Amino acid sequence: MNRPIIALDFKNKTEIENFLAHFPQDEQLYVKVGMEIFYKEGPQIVTWLKSLGHDIFLDLKLHDIPNTVYSAMKNIAGLGVAMTNVHAAGGMEMMKAARKGLEEGSLSANRPRLIAVTQLTSTSETEMQHDQMIQTSLIENVVHYAQITEQSGLDGVVCSALEVKEIRAMTQADFICLTPGIRPLESAVGDQKRVVTPAKAKTIGSTYIVVGRPITQSKTPYQSYLKIKKEWNDE
Ligand SMILES: O=c1ccn([C@@H]2O[C@H](COP(=O)(O)O)[C@@H](O)[C@H]2O)c(=O)[nH]1
Numbered sequence: 027m028n029r030p031i032i033a034l035d036f037k038n039k040t041e042i043e044n045f046l047a048h049f050p051q052d053e054q055l056y057v058k059v060g061m062e063i064f065y066k067e068g069p070q071i072v073t074w075l076k077s078l079g080h081d082i083f084l085d086l087k088l089h090d091i092p093n094t095v096y097s098a099m100k101n102i103a104g105l106g107v108a109m110t111n112v113h114a115a116g117g118m119e120m121m122k123a124a125r126k127g128l129e130e131g132s133l134s135a136n137r138p139r140l141i142a143v144t145q146l147t148s149t150s151e152t153e154m155q156h157d158q159m160i161q162t163s164l165i166e167n168v169v170h171y172a173q174i175t176e177q178s179g180l181d182g183v184v185c186s187a188l189e190v191k192e193i194r195a196m197t198q199a200d201f202i203c204l205t206p207g208i209r210p211l212e213s214a215v216g217d218q219k220r221v222v223t224p225a226k227a228k229t230i231g232s233t234y235i236v237v238g239r240p241i242t243q244s245k246t247p248y249q250s251y252l253k254i255k256k257e258w259n260d261e
Pocket residue numbers: 033035058060143145146147148184185206207208216218236237238239240
């Protein structure tokens with residue numbers, strides 16, 4: 027069964043411990059460690075979650091000059107995460123440097139999957155055109171970023187499920203489309219703009235879905251997780 031990736035957007039390790047206490051101890055989760063918790067607890071949070079048997083997507087969205095991203099990725103490679111990412115807006119040279127850093131820093135031939143953020147799912151087309159002064163449609167921009175990501179040797183992109191069909195038409199079959207902005211019908215949208223239900227994301231062909239608040243802020247997190255997991259697998 028495919029597992030939704032749970033975004034562990036919490037203030038500190040204690041909050042994560044309290045959250046994980048809702049889950050059976052032997053439930054092996056795929057979790058997202060993002061900026062909030064990583065900047066609070068440091069790399070030890072990854073080591074600890076791995077020691078509990080969970081798989082980790084390290085979502086730090088690197089975006090800097092190629093040399094800096096190369097060096098940072100060498101360090102990330104040593105953490106043993108399953109997947110990590112950069113911003114495609116950093117450009118092809120930066121993305122190639124990221125991959126090189128991950129390869130050189132990996133302890134085994136199995137480097138973490140490396141994906142690139144296209145346009146954040148909290149960005150609307152109007153905002154993209156105004157704030158970033160991009161004159162194309164959002165879908166054209168996202169597909170372009172997906173193509174330069176693939177040409178740079180990365181494994182896939184972060185996008186909304188709304189763009190997966192167009193990306194799939196232009197990339198190899200195994201290209202990863204990881205889609206946050208997932209909202210079951212009953213959930214509040216919050217700051218997300220390009221949202222899709224778990225069932226729709228499955229139908230459209232997302233490789234992974236990332237779900238935060240609909241699970242982390244639920245009164246019954248494990249039940250919410252199971253419901254989303256079922257919807258994500260059944261469609
Ligand atoms: O475009 C993006 C890239 C990353 N995210 C991350 O996914 C989760 C979504 O959390 P929700 O609470 O389900 O909205 C969050 O950690 C983001 O940093 C994204 O939403 N969009």
